[in-house]
Amino acid sequence: MKNLNKIALILSFIVVLIAFSVLSMSSLPAEYRYTWMGLNPLRGMEGLAFTVQYFLHTGAVLTWTITIALILLIWWRLYAIFNRI
Numbered sequence: 233m234k235n236l237n238k239i240a241l242i243l244s245f246i247v248v249l250i251a252f253s254v255l256s257m258s259s260l261p262a263e264y265r266y267t268w269m270g271l272n273p274l275r276g277m278e279g280l281a282f283t284v285q286y287f288l289h290t291g292a293v294l295t296w297t298i299t300i301a302l303i304l305l306i307w308w309r310l311y312a313i314f315n316r317i
Contacts, residue, residue, distance in 0.1 A: 240314035247314075248307045252276030277303065 255276035257265050264270050281299040284290065290298065 237311075237315045240311055240317075243314050244307055244310035247310055248303070249273045251306075252280075255279055 250273075252273035253271050253276060256272055256274075256279065257270045259275075259279055260270045269275070277299065280302065281295050284298050284302075285292075285295040288295075288298070
């Protein structure tokens, strides 16, 4: 952890936020798409949690645990990619 690349860390975090904002925008009707409701990345994370719950038929705690693990995995791999560049 001594050699933490701050630029790659921030860039990967921004890319994850943009990805979940796009996911949120794609699930809303056109009149809400470019409002704060449409650009809110937390709604994209809720969409991922709903997808996990729908396909795996899990409870609330396990659903959010899997969702957070997936988000952290995506963020960690993006950091690894940006760190190599």
